[in-house]
Amino acid sequence: MDASVLLALRDPAGVPFYPVVFQALYILTWALHAAFVLLALGSMGLSIIGTFKQKDDPIWRVLNPHLIQTGKISISILIVLGVAPLLFTQVIYDPNWYVANTLSGMWVFIFIYALIVGYIMYYWYYYANKKTEGGGKLVGILSFAVLVFAGILMHNFAVTSIMPNDWMNMYAPNGVVDNSGWTFNMDLIRLAFMVSLAIPVVGIFLQNYSKFLSTRPDFSEEFIQYTASLGTKIGVIGLIISAITFALWMLQINYLLHPLSLAIVVGVVILLLMVLQNKNSYITTGVLVIVALLISGMRELIRFDIMAKLGYSIYDYPVNLEIPTITMFLLTFLVLGGVGVAWLLTMAWKVGKNQGVFDGSKDVAVTKLGNYTLAIMVVWMVIYFGWGMTILFMNTL
Amino acid sequence: MGWATEWVFFVYEVIGVFVLVYFIDKIDKKTHLKLTFSFAIASVGTLALIIGIISFMMWPGTEAYYATGSASDAFFGTNTFPHMFLRIGFMIMLSGVIGLVISSAMKKENPELSRELTKKMGYVSLLGGFLTLFFFMWYMGTLPDNAHAVFNVTKADVIQSRIILTIVFSLYFLIAIVKPQFISTPLAGIMIFVILIAGIWPGEKLRESMRKPYVAGQYIYSNQIISRDVEGKGIKSELPIIAEKGLLQVNPFVPENLKVITEANKLEAGKLLTRMSCSNCHSLEATGKYRPLKDRLKGMDKEAIKSTLYAMGDGAFPYMPKLKLPEEEYDAIAEYIVSLKY
Numbered sequence: 001m002d003a004s005v006l007l008a009l010r011d012p013a014g015v016p017f018y019p020v021v022f023q024a025l026y027i028l029t030w031a032l033h034a035a036f037v038l039l040a041l042g043s044m045g046l047s048i049i050g051t052f053k054q055k056d057d058p059i060w061r062v063l064n065p066h067l068i069q070t071g072k073i074s075i076s077i078l079i080v081l082g083v084a085p086l087l088f089t090q091v092i093y094d095p096n097w098y099v100a101n102t103l104s105g106m107w108v109f110i111f112i113y114a115l116i117v118g119y120i121m122y123y124w125y126y127y128a129n130k131k132t133e134g135g136g137k138l139v140g141i142l143s144f145a146v147l148v149f150a151g152i153l154m155h156n157f158a159v160t161s162i163m164p165n166d167w168m169n170m171y172a173p174n175g176v177v178d179n180s181g182w183t184f185n186m187d188l189i190r191l192a193f194m195v196s197l198a199i200p201v202v203g204i205f206l207q208n209y210s211k212f213l214s215t216r217p218d219f220s221e222e223f224i225q226y227t228a229s230l231g232t233k234i235g236v237i238g239l240i241i242s243a244i245t246f247a248l249w250m251l252q253i254n255y256l257l258h259p260l261s262l263a264i265v266v267g268v269v270i271l272l273l274m275v276l277q278n279k280n281s282y283i284t285t286g287v288l289v290i291v292a293l294l295i296s297g298m299r300e301l302i303r304f305d306i307m308a309k310l311g312y313s314i315y316d317y318p319v320n321l322e323i324p325t326i327t328m329f330l331l332t333f334l335v336l337g338g339v340g341v342a343w344l345l346t347m348a349w350k351v352g353k354n355q356g357v358f359d360g361s362k363d364v365a366v367t368k369l370g371n372y373t374l375a376i377m378v379v380w381m382v383i384y385f386g387w388g389m390t391i392l393f394m395n396t397l
Numbered sequence: 398m399g400w401a402t403e404w405v406f407f408v409y410e411v412i413g414v415f416v417l418v419y420f421i422d423k424i425d426k427k428t429h430l431k432l433t434f435s436f437a438i439a440s441v442g443t444l445a446l447i448i449g450i451i452s453f454m455m456w457p458g459t460e461a462y463y464a465t466g467s468a469s470d471a472f473f474g475t476n477t478f479p480h481m482f483l484r485i486g487f488m489i490m491l492s493g494v495i496g497l498v499i500s501s502a503m504k505k506e507n508p509e510l511s512r513e514l515t516k517k518m519g520y521v522s523l524l525g526g527f528l529t530l531f532f533f534m535w536y537m538g539t540l541p542d543n544a545h546a547v548f549n550v551t552k553a554d555v556i557q558s559r560i561i562l563t564i565v566f567s568l569y570f571l572i573a574i575v576k577p578q579f580i581s582t583p584l585a586g587i588m589i590f591v592i593l594i595a596g597i598w599p600g601e602k603l604r605e606s607m608r609k610p611y612v613a614g615q616y617i618y619s620n621q622i623i624s625r626d627v628e629g630k631g632i633k634s635e636l637p638i639i640a641e642k643g644l645l646q647v648n649p650f651v652p653e654n655l656k657v658i659t660e661a662n663k664l665e666a667g668k669l670l671t672r673m674s675c676s677n678c679h680s681l682e683a684t685g686k687y688r689p690l691k692d693r694l695k696g697m698d699k700e701a702i703k704s705t706l707y708a709m710g711d712g713a714f715p716y717m718p719k720l721k722l723p724e725e726e727y728d729a730i731a732e733y734i735v736s737l738k739y
Contacts, residue, residue, distance in 0.1 A: 005649040012623065013630040015400055016468065025401075050404040065696040073415055080411040177669055311707050320630055325398035325468040329405075337405040340435070344412045347432075351423050358420075360428030370431045383444055391473040395459040 001164040003311025007102035016322035019314045022088045029084035031289070031296040034194075036081055037151065041195065042202025043067045044144050045124070046234070054134040054214035055194065059226050061133060062219075067222035068140075070205070075119055075147070092314040093161070093303070100161035103170050104153075105181030111153040152191065153240050159185045162303050164310060189252055192246035199297075200242055200271070203235025204288055207281035218355060228278060235275035243268045253302065260298055267291035324387075336376050343369035398496045399472060403446035409439045444484060452477040454613045455604070466629020471614065479536040486528025487596075490566075493522030494592055497573060498585040504578075510575045518571030526566060541615065544607035546715040555603065562595055566614075572619070609678065610718040619677045620719040640710075640721040644673055658725050667733025670726055682737060691739035702731040 015022065024099070050064035064231045090097050101108055121143035128136030160183055210228035212217045246264065250256040271291060274284040307313070347366055351358045360366040413436045421429065426458070438640060441600050449472035452458070458474020461467075482603065500514035540548075614623045623635045631656050637649055645651050645658070645666060655666045671681060680689040694702055708714070710721035722730075 008649050010630045013466070013627070076415070078412050080404075080408050087400050087404065092405070111704060122717065159447040169649070169654070171650055175652040175654040177652060177655075177672075179672060230619045235415070318631070320466060322398065322468050325472075327403075329402045332402045339410065340409045340439075341412060343435075344409070344416050347420070347424065348416060353419055354423075357425065358423060359425045361425050366428060370428060370435070373435050374431065374438070377435060377442065380442065381438065381445070384442075387469065388449075388473040388477065390476070391469050392478070395461040395473075396475060 001167055001310060006095050006164065006307070006310060006312040009013060009099070010317065012095050014318035016092055016320060017326045018319060019092050019317045022092045023304075023314060026088035026092070027082065027083050027293065027296045027300050029088065030299070031292040033081040033085055034197075034288070035079055036074045036078035036200070038198040038201040039205055040071050041148070041151070041198035042204055043074065043205065043291045044140075044147070045198065046202055047071060047238070048137070048140050048144060051129065051134045051137045051140060054129075059223055062223060063227060065129065066209070068129055072126055075122065079115070092317060094163035095312070096164070096303075096307075099164075099167055102131040102159045103167065103181065103183035104157055104160055105154050107156060107181070111150055111157075114146055114150040115154065118143050118150055121146060127382065133137040134191070148195075151195070152186070155191050155194070155232025156184050158299075159187050159190070162306050164306070164312075177352060182292065189245060189249045193242060193249045195237065196242045196245050200235050200275070201238075203231045203233070204271075204275060204281060204284055206231030206234065207275070207278055208285060211281050212352065216355065217351060230277060231281070232278050236272065237267055239272045241276060243272075253303070255298075258301075260294060260301055262347050265290060267294060282302055299330060336373075336380060339369060339376055340373045343373045374393065398468065399446050399450045403450075406439045406446070410436065410443065413439065418498050429551040444488070445481065447519050448481040448484065449473065449477050451604075452480050454611075455544065456611075456615045458539070461466075462629065462730050463616075463625070464629050466631075467629060474539075476536070476539040479532050481531060483532035483536045486525050486530075486532055490522045490525025490590065491528055493518045493520075493525055493570070493614055494585070494588055495522070497580055498578075498582060498589065502580045504582075515573050516582050519570045519577070522573070523567070523570045525565070526570065526615050527723070529732045530563065537546070540607065543610065543615075543626035543715045547607045547609055548603070551603075555599070558595065566592070585624050609716050618720070620674050620718060620720075622674075622718065622720065624718065636719070636721065638724070643723045644670055645715070645725045645726065648673060658729050664728050664733055664736060666726075667729035667731075667736075670722075670730050672728070674722075676719055681737070683737065691737075692733065694734060695739045697739075698734075699731045699735045702734050703727055706730060 033135075034392065046068075047064055047067035048059050050067055053060040054064045086097075106208075121139055125136040125140040128139060162169075162187060170178075172178065178226045206227050208230060208231075210224050213227075214224045242359050243265070248266070250258075255261050265291065267287065271284065271287055274287060304314070343366070346369055347358075347360060349364065350360075350363060360370070411433065417429070417432055417436060418421065419430075452474055453462075453471045455473050456474065456478055457463070458579050459470065461470040462474075465549070496518040498516060502517055503511040537548075540704070564632065566588075589705075611624075612619045614627075616623060616627055617635075618624050622639065623632060625634050626632060635647070645656050655662055655669055658666045675690065678688055680687045681684075682689075683691050687692070691723050694705070697705070705729045706722075708716050710719065710727075712719040
């Protein structure tokens with residue numbers, strides 16, 4: 001595939017702001033999305049093992065419903081966080097995105113249904129397990145399988161989108177056009193690495209879980225100890241597996257000695273030591289976030305290099321500056337999103353730490369953040385209507 | 398950037414709905430109520446953003462966008478606000494319709510409260526329904542000509558079904574106000590399905606079809622071909638170059654062996670051309686379900702099909718793309734369609 005074709009596939013309207021900003025937003029939001037994919041996979045997977053222990057073991061009796069709940073919420077969050085990287089990909093890599101979606105069109109439909117069916121089954125699992133201890137094993141395993149399958153499909157779209165040299169051959173093998181939409185490509189090592197990360201993520205989650213609940217008098221010391229050491233075990237084993245699969249992946253594509261790749265290796269080793277010691281898992285989580293951003297950056301580097309070799313650089317994308325809308329987005333994202341989500345999370349944190357009913361009206365932080373959120377939203381609406389009416393008056397009168 | 402901004406509200410809503418549901422008896426009422434208000438505003442925020450985008454997809458509303466290329470001119474067209482308030486009215490009505498399920502379910506435990514709430518839901522729904530109808534009429538007046546051309550095909554049916562729906566739901570809401578005890582939970586549940594299937598589904602379908610032949614902004618056809626210049630964005634119409642060189646030469650995804658039509662590859666090239674230009678809207682198979690070509694071209698010979706294509710190229714049908722192709726491509730398409738023996 002030569003550059004002229006790739007350039008012809010770009011949106012002729014250009015991009016509304018400097019492409020590097022979209023690239024950075026892509027890396028950031030993909031890392032956030034991936035974090036919840038991994039937490040969902042990890043907690044779901046562990047909860048299925050837990051269903052076999054839940055009946056007889058008093059610790060798992062408490063832990064397992066929490067794991068199932070974590071998986072349930074994570075799936076929702078991963079879906080909503082997945083929308084953002086998808087948008088930013090469409091802005092700067094639209095040829096890749098639309099070609100992959102056309103070539104694998106059938107899989108795109110199947111993906112959506114798989115996600116719906118898998119998630120509904122997960123709720124079934126959740127209610128079955130709520131009803132009887134250790135219940136819902138079979139439906140839990142099935143929903144896990146369906147959701148993993150959806151993940152594999154998403155992997156297919158990502159892999160197909162970075163194979164521009166093979167597109168024509170996938171679209172018209174031997175000159176015969178294939179409109180079936182059944183194109184399917186996998187990169188097993190890459191997939192294995194990405195999925196393996198679910199293990200350390202759930203390990204570190206368990207360390208956090210234990211630390212968070214350690215201040216609650218209604219959770220026994222034994223429970224806190226057990227969940228922490230389980231987290232350490234899972235985290236250490238998981239990090240070793242991830243490190244090996246990462247090295248193999250980098251070897252396969254010849255990136256092992258790239259500074260970014262080396263930085264990830266160092267990050268994983270630091271994580272391994274921190275998880276092993278489990279001094280303060282919140283700091284470990286901070287390091288995990290950095291490593292996740294580096295991994296997201298690695299993915300982008302691979303794609304960027306593939307495209308650059310073909311003469312397609314996102315930095316050359318024609319820019320049609322759109323100052324008003326980019327300002328609207330950045331302000332909404334940082335101010336409204338920042339304050340609003342901070343409010344929700346502060347509340348969640350405090351409710352979780354508290355036994356019984358939490359009185360938010362007496363809490364300064366919760367009250368202030370809540371008032372700010374509401375005020376910002378009202379101001380946002382006023383600006384929206386003011387802006388819209390001004391434009392309409394100018395264009396129609 | 399509209400979609401990205403909408404995403405921020407979307408994130409707030411998804412986290413917010415978990416907090417709302419799970420903390421209902423874990424947090425004080427005042428904070429919970431504040432949360433509920435913020436959730437409501439965020440939901441309207443989502444609506445405010447999506448509506449600008451889908452209104453633009455229908456049409457920018459004024460000529461300003463084509464000259465400036467500015468997203469504000471695209472977003473706030475004449476169609477945007479009537480469309481927005483049509484949906485806000487519908488939203489109010491729907492909250493009443495769903496509220497009736499909840500209020501009727503309380504009948505046994507708390508008959509007094511159930512009565513009061515059912516009555517209130519009746520008023521709320523009636524108000525929402527009125528706003529929906531009022532803004533629907535205004536909305537229709539802000540649509541472009543091609544939308545009316547599509548609408549006219551099914552106008553009688555659409556209006557008839559809307560009148561029936563209005564009568565049925567007005568009666569339902571009046572019963573809720575006058576005889577709240579008559580509203581039972583199963584009835585209220587059924588009414589939700591009625592509104593989903595007879596209200597939302599055909600409404601959205603109508604909006605999507607009325608946009609034809611465009612997919613966005615009245616400059617991109619459903620088959621992704623750009624049909625007019627947008628000076629403000631430096632976008633050029635692709636129609637002149639396609640008319641001159643043909644789709645097979647211009648489209649980057651044409652296999653080498655089909656780029657030039659010969660006697661040997663004519664059918665194959667015709668098949669690809671038909672798929673590229675028609676199949677976005679029409680099923681080509683004889684068993685196809687979506688606006689199948691067979692219903693439109695049944696029994697036509699090659700010349701008749703060709704003259705239909707010529708007419709299309711000259712813009713004879715306002716709801717179809719004005720796609721002019723070189724003679725040999727028309728010929729290949731007609732030959733392929735004839736070979737399907739509709």
